Amino acid sequence: MSEIPSVTVAGSALQELLPPLSEQEAVTESARCLMCFDAPCTHACPTHIDIPKFIKKISTGNLLGSARTILESNLLGATCARVCPVQELCEGACVLGSEHKPIAIGRLQRHAMDYVYGRKIDVFHAGKFISKKVAVVGGGPAGLSCAGELAKLGVSVTLYEKRELPGGLSTYGIIVLREPVEVALAESEMIQRLGAKLEVGKDVGVNPPVTELQKNFDAVFIGMGLGNSPQLGIPGEEYIVDGLEYIERSKLEPSQLDVGRDVIVIGAGNTAIDCATVARRLGAERVTMLYRRTEKEMTAYPHEYAFVKLEGVTVSFLAQPVIVHHENGVVKGLECVRIALGEKDASGRAAPKEIPGSNLILPADQIVKAIGQNKLSLAARLDLKTDKGFIRVDSNFETSAPGIFAGGDCIRARGSASTVMAVQDGKLAARAIYKRLINHG
């Protein structure tokens, strides 16, 4: 069976971490599934894929039916099979988890997805054209999902992507170990074959303006994610590398990525973990993650933290950066101050307080920061109502501006942002938009 090729040469440090299941492995694993009724894995999946159904189809050799089952609930099944934190979702809820090993749901899903993508099988086709037009802003998981679902329903969709390539974080922001670029690109090509028209290099709000979209389209969906890392506001910050750019280069131009020998990654979320992993895998001798709180407050998933420790990364807790030391721009170290945790702050986590006089300098020749992403300014420019800086939407994913819908990371005011949640937003928004378009004749 042909597999989706990896951007990095097989055997390289960055190749996809988990090998594909062989056909026999997949059949054996799928046969272990008890086929729970009203299964908890399906409940746990944000897109509610009928997991026992697709797994049973693998065991009977109905791979096409299996793929269809997945894609009916989640058009980005190939990405989600790889990047979903399955321990926190489907596999975490598997009834075999308590005493045995949960079913490898993610890997089985990948098996079914590789089957159709490897054979270039289009499971769905464009719906019957209904003379309605929708603009989708942002070619990441939320936008692709929304665009694909609408195209399936016969809506004419134009998908605006600011970057050169579609896929959003799947293409640019998730390390190859978890998802090779080709997987994300193959999905966006599938969405285009469904009929969505992709326009890259279009920074909506600048060119074209949103007003133009409102004029030319029956509805607009915004799924443009979030922005760059926020500023730390410390001297020498200009010599700190942005984490998402670091990952992006590791995916698209790995030979152009400078990796230090002694790397500090500021932050303790999943992106910080990915940066630390890339640094280690591309030759850094020492990689230290720096976090001002403790393991308990880390936003990285426990399994990701466990993984990065096995990669040989250490985490320095309760320390906060204060100055980047450098000689003519060449980083020499990061001065930090020790932290004590105080009362809970607005985020509900213990507020960090500097311990005066506890400064120390951690030697480093490269510093990467992965401390979250800024909210985008588009919401403010469009005068959309927000919630903690995120676009506010109602239960139909409609913003405060009628006809403008939104989903994905840009609306994720609560809960942790994830690809699969963005896919679900896009899907549900597409259904709400379609209903609106149909009802309004």
Add this chain to the structure above:
Amino acid sequence: MADLRINFAGIRSPNPFWLASAPPTNSGAQIHRAFEAGWGGAVWKTIGAPVLNVSNRYGSWRHGTEKMLAINNVELISDRPMEVNLREIAEVKRAWPDRAVIVSAMVESKPEAWHDVIRRIQDTGADGIELNYGCPHGMSERGMGSAVGQVPEYCEEITGWVMDVAKIPVIVKLTPNISDIVMPARAAVAAGANAISLINTINSIMGVDLDTLDITPSIGGKGGHGGYAGPALKPIALNMLAALGRDSVVHDSGLPISGMGGISTWRDAAEFLLLGASSLQVCTAVMHYGFRIIEDLCDGLSNWMDAKEFAKIPDVVGHSLRQVSDFKNFDLSFKVIARIDQQKCIRCNLCYVACNDAAHQCIDLIDQEGRVVAPATYDPSSNGRVDAVSMRPRVVVREHDCVGCRLCFNICPVENCIQMVEVAPEQPSVTWDELTAKQPEVAEDWDQMERYRHKMGIRIH
């Protein structure tokens, strides 16, 4: 340490496990190795009329990841010259005086052919003879094998010819491809046979290849029925074994029965003994795993006998036969209900769907507040491990509605999670036979049955 020795119609062996007449007993070299591994005896692959074999002769029935729940075959009797077989039989018997060497035979249905083969077998020093009246393919087309076993008169006549010249014990092997297994067994008794063995293989077609649309296995583009054997057969074999044990003619004859049909483990073996077999034959399990399985067959059986305080094999033989009965003798007032151990339950809800779709709709889904809920009623925005696990309803049996059918028990993937618990009968003990002897009208008229049920407080779900 239990005594596993047996004396089966005068044939002695150190344990009850014999290799059945089949591919594992095709040659002296194989049987030497089997005896080295510890097998108590071997029934030599059937010798007799000249044959030629075909390729792709074994098919397998698989289920899920289980590779060979059953095997079928169109292999004929031994395709090696009779002289070679007879010489090797003699060699094996000389080398292994304490093991049972039985020779299976099948020749044309003529007295002289049978007389000849029996005499030649006896000349080898073999301990016994098994008459193959069961082979369901190929040989039966030539009037042998199951063509004999399916007609009690032929069975009796040919066995009679054999008994005319036999000086060593003769075992008649029965075919299951017959409506009443008792008839050929009685024929064997009538003809004076020394023992019976059962079952031979069952007629079967393994399947159709969904790529080529050929019968599988395909023999040059053709395929057909072959003899079906292996673990899947066990319940069928046990039923036929028990049927002989319950037949007064067969039982009173005192003929011992060698049981086979799906024996793979010592557990299977013990069940065959309990239902009346006093020697045990094994083939498919050896074809799957080799001769080495004899070690656990003996070890497991011995340990179980020790635990159950059975000193020797004859103490086990037929022990459970007395419990085999017919529906008409079952106590209609006997009542069990299913009870689910909530600590052990993993919430797969397979019992719920089985009961609801296929049985008597008496398992409920109960949410955290104790309310009965429908499946999949969670809010679609709910997701994640914590929600899925914490909001999952419990499965609870509505005991007053449970008929105790046992379906949930059978499909529950967790051992001992669902127990069938005996509860006090709601009516006095009565069997169908007793009831209809006293009140024959209830069996003839639904109104009468309704009245009876109402009077007795029998509710139907």
